Amino acid sequence: MSDSLSYLLMAWLDPSLLGLTALGVLGGIYIGAIPGLSVTMAVSILISFTFSWDINNALALMVGIYVGGVYGGSRTAILLNIPGAPSAVTTAFDGYPLAQRGEAGKAIGLSTIMSVIGGIMGTVVLAGTAPYLSDLSLQFAPRDYFLIAVLGLLLVSSLSGKSLARGIFAVALGATIGLVGMDPVTAQPRLTMGSMELMGGISYVAVMIGLFGVAEALYQLHNLAKVPVKQNVNKIVPPLNMILKFLPLSMRASLIGVIVGALPGTGGDIASLFAYDHAKRSVKNPSRPFGEGAYEGLVAPETANNAAVGGAYVPMLTLGMPGDAVTAVIIGALVIHGLNPGPMLMIETPYIFWFTVGNLALANIFLLIFGLTGIKIFSKIVEVPKSILIPLIVVLCVVGAYSINSNMMDVYWMLGFGILGYWLKVFGFQMGPIILGVILGPMLDESYRQAMSSVGDQGGQFLLSLFTNPLSLILSSVTILVLLSNTPLKGWVLARFKRQ
């Protein structure tokens, strides 16, 4: 136990580890804030860079970047309506309207506090329940991932704004984009029209930068004459009673974040979508209607995506299996440094586990410090005249799209989707459902085919399996409930009951 404690405090007591974690968080915030510069990319570059370093130093820097990066995506989402990372897509829904009301400073302050709460909660769950949570995550069979994807598709009702029909169209469009590339089973090109460039699929980050960045920039050309909103930067740290008021919601969102993060194959992006939807369903009287600057709409995704970080470490540290793309790269770093990430990691090198837990907690402290400083200057970005800001955004989008895979093709896609997104916006379509489709389409495709082949391609067996396993039964029931409550079917069912 005393060993665990000393490992836990290692990063807190060693000045160089302390410094590297701080540096990582600070760097991560900016990497996360720029669309296209991703944490995954930063961490894989760090692998070559830190090759000759001590493993602890390398891990401290990576943890810092990870925590800072997940948070950083919210900055540009709030200020410019351009999420810096897919996990911040939902943050823009209510964050940007807040900035338009002159509350950018307050929104960033609130998102910082909530990110830290989520991050700490994720770390606590990781420290306390990692072995149990990883056992639970292993129970998820392909059919359960299929049900999660279906449940995710039902989020369309929360994301499509005023017109559900437009939302469903947007999800279908997104899902189709997500299916371009190689068929995962037959390894044959699908929807590539014979182009070799398309065999790798369309990068969903490029789609995101186009739809949110360029499309938004083009759309704002309509309001060039409008004087930018004056930002109130006096109240940045939200008052304690406000934090306490949102605490129950942030706890629930953290839980969603940790569990979704711990499932191999799902990460912060899906966690924040589910959390946003949960807030929309569970909060009866939001501070303002959702989509118009509700604080609740900011709190839920921001806590969930940072809680997912702790979750993603669960399968990584207990089993050597990645919880998301970033932890996959960190596993690679452990291998290169001569450690053996696997079930024996916690037995043979227990200090890695406790060191990571302590380091995550430390990184969240730094996040609080760096997140709350410099907001005043950041908020002023919104006050920059549009004629200067918009060209800068477009340049940033091009750089971001190119840096995903150093491929010009991604830039073309980004611009194409920017223009498409502009027209969709003009005709009242929301961008959120498109991203939902891009993320969930491939997951639905893969998990459905896995589940079907597991039962020998018999449709009846497949349907039966959705109800005969405890975990699947729970997920199916939730799916059916959500489906009923979202559609006219609900009224019909209730009427039937009343008549009887």
Add this chain to the structure above:
Amino acid sequence: MFKPLVTSIAIAAGALAFSGIALAEYPDRNIQGTIQWGAGGATDNVVRSLTPYVEDILGTTIVLTNRPGGTGVIGMNHVMRQRPDGYNLLFGAENPELYQLMGLADFTYDDMQPISIIAQGLVVIAAPADSPFNNLSDLLDYAHEHPGELRMGGTGAGGLPSTVHAMINAVDELDVRTVTFGGDGPGITAMMGDHIDFMPLSLAAAGEQIRGGKMKGLAVLTKEEIDALPGVPPITEALPNIADFLPWGPFWGVFVRKETPEDVVGVLQDAYQQAVASDEFTRFLRDYGAEPLNLNGEEAQQYLDNWQSVTAWSMYDADPDSLKATPEALEIPRPAAAKTKAAAEDEAESEAAAE
């Protein structure tokens, strides 16, 4: 009088200096390295571990970029469109050898110059820890009695599990449901949750899980037991005829375009040979469940040709319909030694015809 002479000497010296620059030793700037698989994968891990040693020897920086997608087509296509000056390296796995066969692209490693075949990964057929099968013979017996019932983890057509499955089917019969995952990692996760019954995996991905008791090894794809997995029988114990295909495994290599100048190829080959042979990197490979090969030149070409022939023909013999082109049409010779079921049947037929 001296003036013109001084000038001409100066000019000559300048010219000499200039030509000196033009003929500067390769490499005189950063080298771009393209990894055809994503960050954190096996190819990525091997390349990022090896690169620092090569950088030391060459005295330059190798800038690594992951360009994944299309089972590596994207990354390879990128390098093949760069200048053939030795400043663009491709770090790839075995997949390009099957592109033409699968109809994915019209090129293979035959269109490139191998610098080094770094190492070959070992393969293990793994099952969940609580599986009723203790070795491959148990599993085959069960599968013979209950065809189409066991769930095998796969990674899609042309992936390692499908090739191993094809090899087994070329000498025996293994009728299973194939559940396809995005890679070794998701497959292992599903196996630990008992969602599949077995899966052929690279030892690099599965070794730690087996050592930790979360999975067990049914057979290793070698002719003899290996040190890394004591107690796991070689596959030849259950299927003696499969020996003709061995040694076989996924491999990692460094390639440049065919038109690259010979002296540049030489410099690179020497650097990689030295780096792969270094004690630290050899130790890394062994820990990682891989066998160092360190082949270049003629040997590397032979290795590639043999790999392609064994893999292509076993896939063809197991299920010709799964391929877009026959190995025959692509002029891939049938492995000389392999006695597959199909080959044996052909032989029997021709003998019958002769009689």
